[in-house]
Amino acid sequence: MRVFKLIYMNALRHKLRTSLTILGIAVAIMAFGLLRTVVAAWYLGVNQAAPDRLITRSKNGITFTLPVAQKQAIERIPGVADLTYSAWFGGFYKDPKDFFPQIAVEGVHGLSLYPEFIVDSAALDAFDKEPNAAIVGKTTMDRFGWKIGDAVRLTGQIYPGDWDFVVRGVYTGRSEATDLSQFLFNFKYIDQRMQVEMPARAGQVGWWVIKIDDPAKAAAISAAVDKEFENSSDATLTETEAAFQQSFVAMAGTIVFSLQVISFLVIGVILLVAANTMAMTARERISEYAVLKTLGFNGKHILGLIAGESLLIACLGGVLGMIFLIPVLHGVGVALKAWFPAFIIDPKTYPQAAATAVLVGILAAVFPSWRAIRVSIVNGLRRIG
Amino acid sequence: MAAPVVEVQNVSKQYHRDKVEIRVLSNLSLSIPEGGFVALMGPSGSGKTTLLNLIAGIDRPDSGQVIVAGTAVHSLGESQLAKWRTRHIGFIFQFYNLLPVLTAYGNVELPLLLTKLSSKERREHVETALNLVGLGDRMKHYPRQLSGGQEQRVAIARAIVTDPTVIVADEPTGDLDKQSATEILDLLGRLNTEFGKTIVMVTHDPRAAERAKVVRHLDKGELN
Numbered sequence: 001m002r003v004f005k006l007i008y009m010n011a012l013r014h015k016l017r018t019s020l021t022i023l024g025i026a027v028a029i030m031a032f033g034l035l036r037t038v039v040a041a042w043y044l045g046v047n048q049a050a051p052d053r054l055i056t057r058s059k060n061g062i063t064f065t066l067p068v069a070q071k072q073a074i075e076r077i078p079g080v081a082d083l084t085y086s087a088w089f090g091g092f093y094k095d096p097k098d099f100f101p102q103i104a105v106e107g108v109h110g111l112s113l114y115p116e117f118i119v120d121s122a123a124l125d126a127f128d129k130e131p132n133a134a135i136v137g138k139t140t141m142d143r144f145g146w147k148i149g150d151a152v153r154l155t156g157q158i159y160p161g162d163w164d165f166v167v168r169g170v171y172t173g174r175s176e177a178t179d180l181s182q183f184l185f186n187f188k189y190i191d192q193r194m195q196v197e198m199p200a201r202a203g204q205v206g207w208w209v210i211k212i213d214d215p216a217k218a219a220a221i222s223a224a225v226d227k228e229f230e231n232s233s234d235a236t237l238t239e240t241e242a243a244f245q246q247s248f249v250a251m252a253g254t255i256v257f258s259l260q261v262i263s264f265l266v267i268g269v270i271l272l273v274a275a276n277t278m279a280m281t282a283r284e285r286i287s288e289y290a291v292l293k294t295l296g297f298n299g300k301h302i303l304g305l306i307a308g309e310s311l312l313i314a315c316l317g318g319v320l321g322m323i324f325l326i327p328v329l330h331g332v333g334v335a336l337k338a339w340f341p342a343f344i345i346d347p348k349t350y351p352q353a354a355a356t357a358v359l360v361g362i363l364a365a366v367f368p369s370w371r372a373i374r375v376s377i378v379n380g381l382r383r384i385g
Numbered sequence: 386m387a388a389p390v391v392e393v394q395n396v397s398k399q400y401h402r403d404k405v406e407i408r409v410l411s412n413l414s415l416s417i418p419e420g421g422f423v424a425l426m427g428p429s430g431s432g433k434t435t436l437l438n439l440i441a442g443i444d445r446p447d448s449g450q451v452i453v454a455g456t457a458v459h460s461l462g463e464s465q466l467a468k469w470r471t472r473h474i475g476f477i478f479q480f481y482n483l484l485p486v487l488t489a490y491g492n493v494e495l496p497l498l499l500t501k502l503s504s505k506e507r508r509e510h511v512e513t514a515l516n517l518v519g520l521g522d523r524m525k526h527y528p529r530q531l532s533g534g535q536e537q538r539v540a541i542a543r544a545i546v547t548d549p550t551v552i553v554a555d556e557p558t559g560d561l562d563k564q565s566a567t568e569i570l571d572l573l574g575r576l577n578t579e580f581g582k583t584i585v586m587v588t589h590d591p592r593a594a595e596r597a598k599v600v601r602h603l604d605k606g607e608l609n
């Protein structure tokens with residue numbers, strides 16, 4: 001008990017220095033948690049991919065389209081349970097900087113391949129009947145303040161011109177990780193206008209979505225699909241939805257990797273901050289440690305005092321950092337909702353941050369303690385007078 | 386004549402600074418009986434503190450023997466030595482060396498934390514020691530709230546609270562005004578006469594030396 005009091009009182013001796021160190025550690029722990037969450041959010045989308053869906057895209061590249069005429073050939077392949085197509089619209093609402101994904105789907109049938117999207121039957125009904133009906137994820141609805149029945153005009157970049165839609169439904173997610181940012185509408189709506197304005201681009205879909213009857217046969221079915229078109233001008237590349245999403249993540253992979261490196265550099269920075277404070281502290285108190293040693297206190301006691309203070313500071317910083325993390329993650333999550341549909345704190349982040357704080361507390365005390373213990377009593381005492 | 390509590394035999398000590406060798410003590414012997422009160426005097430740099438440190442077991446001789454309270458101090462290992470100091474030596478320094486974050490009570494209690502005493506027993510010992518030095522009413526004061534003389538009295542309480550065999554004091558009045566110095570010397574005198582404590586005190590002050598039973602002069606590493 002006495003010892004804890006001594007550690008506590010020692011920590012309070014330089015209130016400004018201690019507070020700044022705690023704050024520094026707090027900010028770093030918060031940054032660590034934020035970076036970890038961003039990285040986790042990147043991978044979360046991939047992990048949520050359905051194992052029984054394959055994506056077939058053009059072998060020529062992600063921006064190339066495929067003819068809708070491939071449908072019958074794919075349907076004939078054994079193991080294919082259901083089939084639909086989608087296309088990337090790539091437009092914007094008012095400001096091109098406000099990104100959200102807009103995807104043209106094959107009507108109600110297209111939606112049926114995504115059971116993780118929950119839509120009420122009235123909305124499905126309207127989606128079926130009205131050519132320009134749109135069903136929009138809750139996040140994007142809230143973001144732009146749209147309500148059901150609102151007319152929304154998107155400006156197309158891949159499909160040029162202005163496009164008028166009416167919001168007929170909101171979809172929610174079956175799990176917290178479901179992407180709620182998509183703007184979904186009928187492919188037929190854009191295709192009919194393309195037939196008139198740019199006939200060469202009509203009947204072209206972005207990718208095929210294949211539901212298979214047995215996830216274990218994914219590789220064989222993928223190979224069969226690609227073999228079907230290998231000698232045509234529209235050769236395909238088929239992979240599981242997870243692999244498909246991963247290829248997007250891989251494009252950003254270097255960024256994700258940098259974030260991971262940075263999150264560990266941040267720990268290095270905290271360590272330096274804490275170690276610097278502890279080194280200054282221990283140096284100032286060399287003569288006090290010498291006095292304690294004359295009274296019979298040994299190296300272990302000195303280590304306990306220095307490491308105790310270091311741990312106290314690091315843990316306070318850690319706790320404060322994790323408290324900061326909650327509103328910051330919330331704010332960042334709201335700001336990045338379109339990019340990271342599921343921006344939730346990975347529960348692992350807390351034990352990781354706590355372990356980091358404890359580790360920093362211990363490591364920061366190593367060198368100062370070693371030096372304080374090593375100084376002989378006589379030399380320690382000579383520092384005073 | 387009582388048996389010697391402190392036996393320093395043929396002790397030599399030298400320091401190296403860069404390549405220069407400084408001979409501090411050469412073949413020095415000193416014997417102090419139980420209940421003795423020795424004042425060590427001598428010019429600055431003559432090795433008084435060094436000798437005191439050897440007796441107190443916080444430094445080791447290059448050669449010779451230091452036997453205190455029946456223990457060959459020079460032959461003990463670090464941790465044994467630390468335990469031995471808690472049991473046998475009380476330290477008083479020129480600049481008091483109290484921990485600023487602890488109250489008078491906390492400072493005096495420090496050496497007792499290394500013993501097996503319960504907190505109630507510790508309290509009794511601390512109160513006795515502080516009452517003895519006349520600071521029973523200042524237990525909750527921090528060092529910065531005390532005068533120099535009072536701080537030194539707290540330091541004396543800390544030195545005696547474990548009931549050590551020998552009290553070593555390095556210029557205990559060196560930083561004090563005349564009045565406070567007299568109080569401190571009175572206190573040391575009482576510890577010696579009333580409680581039979583063996584005291585070794587380094588001092589520059591002839592009036593302080595007068596209080597001792599024996600005055601020894603150190604010069605050029607030798608005792609006279």
Ligand SMILES: Nc1ncnc2c1ncn2[C@@H]1O[C@H](COP(=O)(O)OP(=O)(O)OP(=O)(O)O)[C@@H](O)[C@H]1O
Pocket residue numbers: 378379400401402407409427428429430431432433434435436
């Ligand atoms: N740890 C050390 N390293 C190097 N030299 C030392 C060390 N300790 C003492 N000395 C040297 O040994 C000599 C004696 O020092 P000591 O402190 O014992 O003298 P002193 O008699 O106590 O002097 P003062 O009256 O000034 O306190 C001095 O020349 C000092 O510089």
Ligand SMILES: [Mg+2]
Pocket residue numbers: 433434435555
């Ligand atoms: Mg000296």
